[in-house]
Amino acid sequence: MEAVRRLMDLRHRGRAEDLPAVLAAAAPLLDAQSARVLLVDYGQVALHPLRGATPGTATGHAVEDTLAGRAFTTAEHQWHDEGDGGLLWLPLLHGAERLGVLELRVKAQPSAAHRLDLEVIAALVAELIASRRFYGDAVEHTRRRLPMQLAAEIIWNQLPPLTFAVDGTIVTAVLEPCYEVGGDAFDYAANEDTLHVALFDTVGHGISASALTTLTLNTYRNARRSGLSLTDTCRSIDKWIRAQYPGAFVTALVAELDMATGRYRRISAGHPAELFLRGGRTLPSLPAPNALPLGLGHMVGRPPGVVEQRLEPGDTLVLYTDGITEARDASGELFGVDRLSEFLLDALNLGATAPETMRRLIQTIVSYEEGELRDDATAAMLQWRRRQG
Incomplete structure (x- = not known):
């Protein structure tokens, strides 16, 4: 609930570009080591990290032939086991609209109940992206991979x-x-x-x-x-x-x-x-x-x-x-x-x-x-x- 409260604060006094930092700070509250938003580009070819207030250099994932891409294309969670933990990708859906995925690095594969809680977080993140995107250009900067005419x-x-x-x-x-x-x-x-x-x-x-x-x-x-x-x-x-x-x-x-x-x-x-x-x-x-x-x-x-x-x-x-x-x-x-x-x-x-x-x-x-x-x-x-x- 504390993670939810921190994210909900963005509804009234935040921008889309503030979401990466808030989500990263809230990750331990979700039993995650890290959390980031990956948005699909206009061509629906790749998933890219949401541009934050301080742009990073982290890479994204192709839609084709990756687990992150599969979470996007199927709208179902995907798990990659790394032995001492792993990566979980959850689809970001605003209604039926596919925005991208939420990527979480966790110490162990979440239980079914824990995953359901994380899906609620993913749903909230999607709502925040959809509602805050018009108050700045972070979402557009992330999704555009070429100059738009x-x-x-x-x-x-x-x-x-x-x-x-x-x-x-x-x-x-x-x-x-x-x-x-x-x-x-x-x-x-x-x-x-x-x-x-x-x-x-x-x-x-x-x-x-x-x-x-x-x-x-x-x-x-x-x-x-x-x-x-x-x-x-x-x-x-x-x-x-x-x-x-x-x-x-x-x-x-x-x-x-x-x-x-x-x-x-x-x-x-x-x-x-x-x-x-x-x-x-x-x-x-x-x-x-x-x-x-x-x-x-x-x-x-x-x-x-x-x-x-x-x-x-x-x-x-x-x-x-x-x-x-x-x-x-x-x-x-x-x-x-x-x-x-x-x-x-x-x-x-x-x-x-x-x-x-x-x-x-x-x-x-x-x-x-x-x-x-x-x-x-x-x-x-x-x-x-x-x-x-």
Whole structure:
């Protein structure tokens, strides 16, 4: 409890950069010789020590092929026995969002009861990181391994956490190139039984694209919060794009999921259809597009059409921008929809979680294009389970 009290003091008068020192001082109270926070970088490639008020030189761990990385990817604790003690890694989760891991050096492997207490500490540390990160730049300094371009800075500051879950339903997304992205974005919100999800792909690149994306995101949120229907939401976005950026356009998938019944409704505004996965196989795609790209809707007289599908528990939908399927290898071969479907089915069949499947997907796309993406690549996975109660 004394360790908890010391950490709780940061809630009211502390910064994220104060956490390493407070945690190190509290380690003996946890029967640990040391304790440190490791945060995942923007590319989700490695885990790095949280930058403190006095930056250190301690190294981190790769996500791939390390126990610390396994704690991050599986969201389960990992133990390394060193004979006279060992290292324990606990996942740092803010809701369903994976922040990194808490690393503890202890004299002996903790008992089950002691580990549960340490998991409470890890949960508190995650909450502190999430709540204090906006009062300084320590978290951003830790997570950034390359200079972030201004267009990407603008977009990342507009986005919700990459992963959200309520009961058994989860939505999780990835974006690349994470330090240069400017034209792709996603959003979601859960209101009562409705989960709102949207994916946008803006024409162009750089600052101009990020400005258009910012307008699109905030117009979408304004329409959603005003209680507009899917059709009227698309009309509103279309109107504002046309007014502020004549001739520009944004392709989009704008969707709603009733989490109680599995009723899925969406509009594809010039956007590729989502992948529809059920029971280890790919089902036929839903009709798409069923509206012109946002900003060009005035070219037709009819309102955007809404496609409806009744989901079954366990169904998975994957929304993506063309930067995923149009990625090219050295020979010029497209990654394509079939390869995307095969990759997702294989990952899910092997038991990978939705966030981990998305992380592996984006790493695969980056590797496929030999580290140099030709276009923004964004994907979001939506998995539905019947809401309890």
